Amino acid sequence: MSDTPLLRASEVVAGYVPEVNILNGCSVDLYDSELVGIIGPNGAGKSTMLKAIFGLIPVRSGEVTLRGSDSDTPTVDITDMKAHRLVKQGVGFVPQTENVFSTLTVKENMEMGAFLEPDMVEERFERVCELFPRLGERAGQTAGSLSGGERQMVAMGRALMMDPRVLLLDEPSAGLSPAFQDEVFVNCRRINSAGVSILMVEQNARRCLQVADRAYVLDQGVDAYTGSGKELLEDPKVIELYLGTLARGLVD
Numbered sequence: 033m034s035d036t037p038l039l040r041a042s043e044v045v046a047g048y049v050p051e052v053n054i055l056n057g058c059s060v061d062l063y064d065s066e067l068v069g070i071i072g073p074n075g076a077g078k079s080t081m082l083k084a085i086f087g088l089i090p091v092r093s094g095e096v097t098l099r100g101s102d103s104d105t106p107t108v109d110i111t112d113m114k115a116h117r118l119v120k121q122g123v124g125f126v127p128q129t130e131n132v133f134s135t136l137t138v139k140e141n142m143e144m145g146a147f148l149e150p151d152m153v154e155e156r157f158e159r160v161c162e163l164f165p166r167l168g169e170r171a172g173q174t175a176g177s178l179s180g181g182e183r184q185m186v187a188m189g190r191a192l193m194m195d196p197r198v199l200l201l202d203e204p205s206a207g208l209s210p211a212f213q214d215e216v217f218v219n220c221r222r223i224n225s226a227g228v229s230i231l232m233v234e235q236n237a238r239r240c241l242q243v244a245d246r247a248y249v250l251d252q253g254v255d256a257y258t259g260s261g262k263e264l265l266e267d268p269k270v271i272e273l274y275l276g277t278l279a280r281g282l283v284d
């Protein structure tokens with residue numbers, strides 16, 4: 033365990049259109065073994081933050097750093113580092129949409145996930161199947177023919193094929209029925225317990241705060257509130273502004 037965050041994004045400013053910033057100095061830390069949630073209203077910049085961390089949009093100011101893989105390796109500045117290099121550094125990303133190759137089989141999706149390390153495919157696929165036995169059962173089926181929840185498992189499994197230290201997940205439970213949503217949160221916890229630190233954006237704020245060690249509320253491109261999942265669930269301001277009717281269910 034180290035005092036230095038595994039992943040640190042500090043004061044990130046980024047956007048899509050020149051001179052229009054979506055992130056206005058947004059900071060997020062992820063420590064070893066943590067599961068950290070990012071919640072906030074639609075359009076707050078949650079997906080943009082993950083894209084900025086993963087080098088998919090330029091960081092206009094601020095920096096992103098990743099701690100080295102052992103105590104001899106210093107912290108690396110990964111600001112604007114391209115995705116394929118980040119994957120080699122142990123960072124995986126599951127985007128919000130279009131996160132599987134639907135015409136490929138489950139197994140082929142997994143092979144794509146480990147294309148940088150083809151020799152590791154069989155061993156890693158076995159480990160992914162231990163986490164998600166259904167992927168083993170459906171190995172020969174095309175990803176497009178799977179249920180939404182199963183497709184989400186394929187997307188996460190594919191990211192796990194590179195054996196990441198850090199996994200960035202954008203709304204893994206979106207569009208799923210309540211039962212499947214629950215399964216996603218359980219799976220995230222399971223992946224986390226297997227040693228992968230997770231930074232997870234979630235629309236299902238209440239559930240996210242329940243499973244997260246810590247969380248951030250993003251609003252208008254800044255980290256407006258932070259605390260443990262429990263603290264945020266009980267914070268009257270967070271309840272009033274961001275949890276709304278969802279929070280009322282908590283006192284039931």
Ligand SMILES: Nc1ncnc2c1ncn2[C@@H]1O[C@H](COP(=O)(O)OP(=O)(O)OP(=O)(O)O)[C@@H](O)[C@H]1O
Nearest residue numbers: 048049054072073074075076077078079080081235
């Ligand atoms: N490719 C893009 N080009 C231009 N503007 C974009 C692009 N993607 C997102 N934006 C804008 O950036 C802002 C933040 O979008 P972002 O997708 O980060 O929000 P979010 O917090 O993930 O929202 P949601 O909860 O709806 O997923 C929005 O105003 C959006 O319109």
Ligand SMILES: [Mg+2]
Nearest residue numbers: 078079080128
């Ligand atoms: Mg989003």
